[in-house]
Amino acid sequence: MLQTFKDFVIRDWQTTDRIPASEVIRTVLTEYGLGWEPDGADIDVVEVEKHYRLGEFWVVEHQGAVVGTAAYYPVPRGEQAVEIRKMYLQPQVRGGGLGRFLLRSLESRISEQGFRQIWVETASVLVEAVQLYETSGYKAETGVETVRCDRIYTKRLPSSS
Template sequence: MKTAFKDYSIRDWEPRDRQAAAEAIATVLAEYGLAWDPEGVDRDALAVEACYLETGGAFWVVERGDRIVGTGGYYPIQRGVRAVEIRKMYLLPVARGQGLGRFLLQQLEAAIAADRYCQIWIETVSVLTEAVRLYEQNGYTLVKDVETPRCDLAYVKML
């Protein structure tokens, strides 16, 4: 996967991205008062091969120049019907407010549809107000089925 939005590029994650992508995620979490948990709920950000690539999912980085300013990915889950979960969709402040988040979500949804999945699940935290608004404006329905310890909201979208 390789695409562009304004002066940002979105591409497949590579092993050389491991530290920079993890740092971007940890930075966004800290901004919202959330703890980085590399041994628990954030393990997938470091174990990209096992959690995303080897399971039939995908993990992408968003770059501006040579700097990783965001991430996003999905992997199949045993929930719903031919379902995936979008995970680790984060943008640093420099990359927000330009429509990039909506574009990234649309690209993830297109890849998921191309892989013939039927449902997309997203778990998030209510303090991530911009993300919550993005999901609700793009057809995601709030459900009461949260599985991730840090999260307090879950959404689903049928394709």
């Protein structure tokens, strides 16, 4: 996968992205007062090859530096469902539509893969993320599974038949 948005490059994760991608996520979590959990909720970033075999993990580059991440993988809840994971952007690249573009790109790719439902967990303190999901057709749900999260949303994708 390779896409561009303005002067950003969105591409598949590579092993050389392990530390830069982890650093983006750790930095954003810290910015919002949330903990980086490399042995818990964030193990999928440390072990991308293991956790995203049936999904995808993307990095966002700007001028050669990793400034964002976005991912998804199948989950055993809902029907033909995936969970969007690790959608984080450094502060200096927020506010220009990149997050919305990433979300739409994920939704399009997920739909192409035949999935019908998207789940996403987030935290209320991630105000921009909450607003993005709520203005993009995601509906509040119950059943949060990640300790640092207090919100969960779902979205049904249109059937391609």
